[in-house]
Amino acid sequence: MSLFQLILTAIIQGITEFLPISSSGHLILLPSLTGLDDQGLAIDVAVHVGTLGAVVLYFWSEVKKAVSGLPRALMGRIDSAEARLAMSLIIATIPTIIVGAILFKTGLSQSLRSMTVIGWTMLGFGLLLYWMDQKGPQTKKAGDWGIRDAAIMGLWQALALIPGTSRSGITITGARHLGYTREDGARIAMLMSIPTILASGILLSVDVIREADAQLAIDGAIAAFFSFIAALLALTLMMRLLRSVSFTPYVIYRVILGAALLIIAYS
Template sequence: MDIFQTIVLALIQGLSEFLPISSSAHLILVPKLTHWTDQGLGFDVVVHMGTLSAVIFYYQAMIKSLSFDFYHSIIKRQTIGQSKLAWGVLLGTIPVGLAGVLFKDSIASDLRSVEIIAYATLVFGVLLGFASWFNHRNKSPRSTVSWVDIAFVGMMQTLALIPGSSRSGITITACMLVGLSRKLSIQFSFLLSIPVISLSLILILIDLYHQAQLVNVSLLALGFVVSAISAYVTIVFFIKLIDTVGMMPFVFYRLTLGVFLLLLIL
């Protein structure tokens, strides 16, 4: 990898991790379409660390509050403040964590084709559009999560293991389908990204431990900085953009990309 490739791939990770367009699909597609060599596990680690640091920094005050309520809910054995949301982040991660561990090898070998990415991009784009329409028509969206919401969103998040589905896209879709407000849907989705990215980092580090790879420290540092900054800007931009234009621009993008990929492989 050279500096240009490092910046491009780090930008892709940072920009697409929290947008409902699938970062994994774009990180697979760009090297394939440009015939770049594989970026390596070391690079995957640092760019994931960059996006993780961005979302933690953005939600640092809320994370402190949720941690406080979570701790006291255990001590007092009752719901305290936003402790249910904190439990939701924890419990909602279990299904995708188990599925990721159990099917990691088959996902890596069987689901990374351009054809699967194309169909997943289209199908989940349509589903996102329907959820956005449903949310717009909902006159009384809820501002709190229930245990049923947590279970449904957690199960739906397992679909994010399919490249092209988008973890943020499928969780936001699930939240809006159960009637949560758009603000809470985005908030819950982004908070769910913290343990999910952390788990994916652990799995990548395990694979990296068993592989001897030469790394360019300066390029890895550049990748971390670019992914962290671009991810933070994306979070701020996305939250503000959704308030004005909604989800439809991302739905149109997904449909356009999906059709382009299908035409590419025909």
């Protein structure tokens, strides 16, 4: 793979992973719309590792809190804020792992990788995000997040396994539906991405390791680095903008892209 395609793939993944516009949809569309070769599973894993590093760094204080509470959570002792956060993240991740494993093992995940599917999900879930963002109350803060809301948001997150849905977009939609403020809903959604990206990376890495070689390792390192930088910049910008801007700009982008993809797919 050329250096240009490596960097382009990494930047697209980094920018779109945490913005509510679907990173998986953009990565699937990249070879379809540009004529470039498919980046392959190994590079997909590498760019996800880069974005994982970015979100961990950005939310380092919350990550440390969850890690410190993990032992007590695993023992079923949810008697502290740290243990509650750790358990909430575990519960929020379970639906995605179950549904993801089913789609992966049955091969349905490949059949969903089409321009038509991405067009409809980009459009439909974009409009749903707009509706929830405009109508949802803003009465809850990140500190109110607990087991019940984690389970509900985990079900929302599982929908992101359909390409074009957007993991961050659908979990933010769920958070706004539950009454979380824009900024705090996005913060929870970003924290939920950490175990989800980690779990998917481990699952996909099994196949990557079998075909790994020195050149693939170098390409993966380059892709991970640029993805990390792009993701950190995009995440920082989005979290700052949410203090004064709604999700409407992202919805407009999704509607335009979704409509364009459907026109292409049906023409």
